Amino acid sequence: MGLTDVVYRLYGRNLQRQLEPERLPDHVAVILDGNRRWARAFGAPTASGHQAGAEKAQEFLRWCDELHIRVVTVFLLSTDNLHRPEDELVPLLGIIEGLIKDLAAAGRWRVHPVGALDLLPDRTATVLKEASDATRDVSGMHVNVAVGYGGRREIADAVRALLQEHAEKGTSLSELASMVTAEDISRNLYTKGQPDPDLVIRASGEQRQSGFLLWQSANSEYYFCEALWPDFRHVDFLRALRSYSERERRYGR
Secondary structure: OOHHHHHHHHHHHHHHHHOOHHHOOOEEEEEOOOHHHHHHHOOOOHHHHHHHHHHHHHHHHHHHHHOOOOEEEEEEEEOHHHHOOHHHHHHHHHHHHHHHHHHHHHOOOEEEEEOOHHHOOHHHHHHHHHHHHHOOOOOOOEEEEEEEEOHHHHHHHHHHHHHHHHHHHOOOHHHHHHHOOHHHHHOOOOOOOOOOOOEEEEOOOOOOOOOOOOOOOOOOEEEEOOOOHHHOOHHHHHHHHHHHHOOOOOOOO
């Protein structure tokens, strides 16, 4: 272990001592950005960046688990990403499938797919469904895996489900228009029954929402980190938590 590693480990321990458990977020969401740029910086194939990003995602989940964070949402693949060239998309889907299988096999966390499974290849959708079924009764941390996810698509799906529900009850459109509430939309989202994210972390220096949890993040705190996702360190995570704990949350007030 080099001197730099020792310094960062000591710094990390000091950061962690500063964190008050009661001020930690209940739900952390993370945008895993920068995998392709990381690979390009090393002159490596794009797939190697995605693989490094998947390995970092598992490490990140362990960090969250150690701090007893109850819900984590990881943004793995957007609906826009599905339009990437086939020579990049196919290996990426394979890496995501491998990650999901590993998470399910670990038996530590409940894996919940978040996204439009009907847009995904059958094999990928099957892996997600099987992981959800296999971990349904696991009592550990709840892990949402956003694959084939788009915030606008999620809201549209929620409205569609709400309309279908009331159509089956015989509710007219005029009646529905007069009674629908924000809570009605919320209970039809992919994350229904879960707390909204308290903290959203984005790696790679980009300061964009990218349609991630559009509805749920209305009152979330954001933390932007310069590190590309595969380079995201434990101290970067602890800094994000420290920043969150120091903020006064106003919930739009």
